[in-house]
Amino acid sequence: MSQHFVKLYHAQSNCLVRVQLGWDRPLQGFYMVVEKDSVEGLDDCDEGIVYSNLDDVGHPSDLAHFKEIASKLSVQIPDVMWRAAYLDSQHNAVNKHVFYSLDGDVVAPF
Template sequence: MKQQRHRRALNHVATFFKTTHKGDAITVMMGWDKPLQGFFMVIEDKTNKEDGFIYSNLEDPELAQAGGFAQTIEPFVNKLDELGIDVPIEMLEGVEMDGIFNVGNKQAHYGITGQAS
């Protein structure tokens, strides 16, 4: 499955936030892919029997020209707004800073308060 590439790839940053969407538990994963020099986002919903995903940057037609990756987090912030999904501002700021400083090999899990672990 294409989405698994993000979890297995080396040298990228992934941040996770667990929340709900339309009553279902979901996980938002955003990050910076250092080798591909772009931001990514996947919204996973394990209750979705079709493929388990609400959104994947790799299947976003607006990002197709760039191989599914974005140069800013703006397309993903817009998608989150469109879906009515709130994530901590600290998560968005952290992902953005990882891209600015070209960080790799890092994971962070955010809580509802915005604290990363």
């Protein structure tokens, strides 16, 4: 499974969220999880899932479904992260962990 992460502010929940997007090699489909990330100063941010593909049926073989979900949630995922997940599907990647800034730069794990 490839794992691409970005952390960003989510206005709808007034919290930081961590988005995980990637390719699931055994299931041959994409996945996405958006989860709250509790931090000091944002008291309303109890940890919890904002969105998980596990609530959906199956694993989509393209990213259009997750782009639509991200848009509905007002979650701005860097373009480079979408491209990386797509390339992972083309190369059937596994055991890959990459962390991104909002600008799409690769950063240290968080």
